[in-house]
Amino acid sequence: xxxxxxxxxxxxxxxxxxxxxxxxxxxxxxxxxxxxxxxxxxxxxxxxxxxxxxxxxxxxxxxxxxxxxxxxxxxxxxxxxxxxxxxxxxxxxxxxxxxxxxxxxxxxxxxxxxxxxxxxxxxxxxxxxxxxxxxxxxxxxxxxxxxxxxxxxxxxxxxxxxxxxxxxxxxxxxxxxxxxxxxxxxxxxxxxxxxxxxxxxxxxxxxxxxxxxxxxxxxxxxxxxxxxxxxxxxxxxxxxxxxxxxxxxxxxxxxxxxxxxxxxxxxxxxxxxxxxxxxxxxxxxxxxxxxxxxxxxxxxxxxxxxxxxxxxxxxxxxxxxxxxxxxxxxxxxxxxxxxxxxxxxxxxxxxxxxxxxxxxxxxxxxxxxxxxxxxxxxxxxxxxxxx
Ligand code: SF4
Numbered sequence: 126x127x128x129x130x131x132x133x134x135x136x137x138x139x140x141x142x143x144x145x146x147x148x149x150x151x152x153x154x155x156x157x158x159x160x161x162x163x164x165x166x167x168x169x170x171x172x173x174x175x176x177x178x179x180x181x182x183x184x185x186x187x188x189x190x191x192x193x194x195x196x197x198x199x200x201x202x203x204x205x206x207x208x209x210x211x212x213x214x215x216x217x218x219x220x221x222x223x224x225x226x227x228x229x230x231x232x233x234x235x236x237x238x239x240x241x242x243x244x245x246x247x248x249x250x251x252x253x254x255x256x257x258x259x260x261x262x263x264x265x266x267x268x269x270x271x272x273x274x275x276x277x278x279x280x281x282x283x284x285x286x287x288x289x290x291x292x293x294x295x296x297x298x299x300x301x302x303x304x305x306x307x308x309x310x311x312x313x314x315x316x317x318x319x320x321x322x323x324x325x326x327x328x329x330x331x332x333x334x335x336x337x338x339x340x341x342x343x344x345x346x347x348x349x350x351x352x353x354x355x356x357x358x359x360x361x362x363x364x365x366x367x368x369x370x371x372x373x374x375x376x377x378x379x380x381x382x383x384x385x386x387x388x389x390x391x392x393x394x395x396x397x398x399x400x401x402x403x404x405x406x407x408x409x410x411x412x413x414x415x416x417x418x419x420x421x422x423x424x425x426x427x428x429x430x431x432x433x434x435x436x437x438x439x440x441x442x443x444x445x446x447x448x449x450x451x452x453x454x455x456x457x458x459x460x461x462x463x464x465x466x467x468x469x470x471x472x473x474x475x476x477x478x479x480x481x482x483x484x485x486x487x488x489x490x491x492x493x494x495x496x497x498x499x500x501x502x503x504x505x506x507x508x509x510x511x512x
Contacts (some may be wrong), residue, residue: 133281133308136224138187140164151245154192157439158282185239186224194244199253201512209426209463212485215268219247223275226337228417236404251292263507265488271303281311305339307348315356321393322352323360328375331367346386359391364398366442368422399439401431408442443472458490481508
């Protein structure tokens with residue numbers, strides 16, 4: 126690992142700023158950081174939105190819209206139905222869309238507005254965090270911005286994570302900064318504690334064909350080591366696992382590389398999830414990424430309406446990846462993102478009883494392995510149904 130981590134280059138071609146947010150500190154900072162990008166002040170929001178909704182995604186992903194978010198920033202993860210276990214993560218709605226181009230990105234179908242939208246009033250999220258923690262006594266909440274965007278793809282410009290780190294530092298919860306980039310240089314040093322940077326991982330050849338504009342595997346792992354030096358803990362997501370030609374050998378190499386590069390004792394969790402998408406994504410992929418291979422496999426429609434690999438195929442890839450990870454890392458918390466109990470049972474030999482039990486298992490593992498976090502003793506009774 127000799128080469129330098131590539132520098133951040135914002136690939137933004139136009140900025141739109143709502144007239145009523147242009148004087149906010151975050152809008153000013155973004156405009157100052159991108160002085161050469163043409164900016165337009167939006168005075169007629171309705172007209173602007175009508176026009177923007179018709180933009181092609183490839184244009185939207187090079188266009189920033191700075192606006193206010195009206196509503197709660199913190200929301201429970203929109204789990205996709207009762208048949209799949211959800212870990213009850215809390216989503217921080219700070220930004221939607223991102224400049225990366227993953228062929229399988231569900232946001233291509235999920236979000237109606239194609240623009241990268243930055244909510245410049247997201248500093249207000251701190252007012253929501255304390256009451257949320259207080260409302261869940263004895264529990265360990267996990268939250269992050271990486272569900273509707275990449276948490277670091279624009280952060281060298283927005284520095285939004287700085288604000289979140291301040292709002293969450295020292296609290297009995299975990300803040301996850303989730304990315305497929307290598308942009309960690311600008312992140313502040315933090316006292317070792319409750320902040321982690323996590324990376325979605327795929328074999329490098331899959332990254333090249335299916336995760337355009339993201340960092341190469343080598344750079345993600347180098348960035349992980351840099352984040353570690355700055356005081357962050359780590360997480361990894363094998364999600365989506367892709368059954369592309371040579372997957373078995375390639376995931377084997379990837380896991381060897383990961384476990385050689387990074388100490389298990391710094392890794393809070395690893396998730397496993399297989400490719401899943403709304404049926405309409407197939408058309409989008411063939412139009413936007415004609416060389417992509419992701420939709421060539423056989424899929425079955427799940428009870429949540431999403432396409433997934435057939436269950437025997439999912440079980441096969443999970444078993445291989447899980448066994449390879451467990452061969453090297455015995456202790457790290459490994460969980461499935463949105464899988465059914467039968468798959469848990471087949472692969473790991475047990476299944477959480479329900480979402481609240483899975484949530485509790487995170488707490489139990491993390492409290493045991495990261496004693497410096499001084500977490501309340503995990504108690505099953507604190508993890509009740511709902512959120
Ligand atoms: S990084 Fe995440 S949000 Fe960005 S394109 Fe890829 S899947 Fe979508």
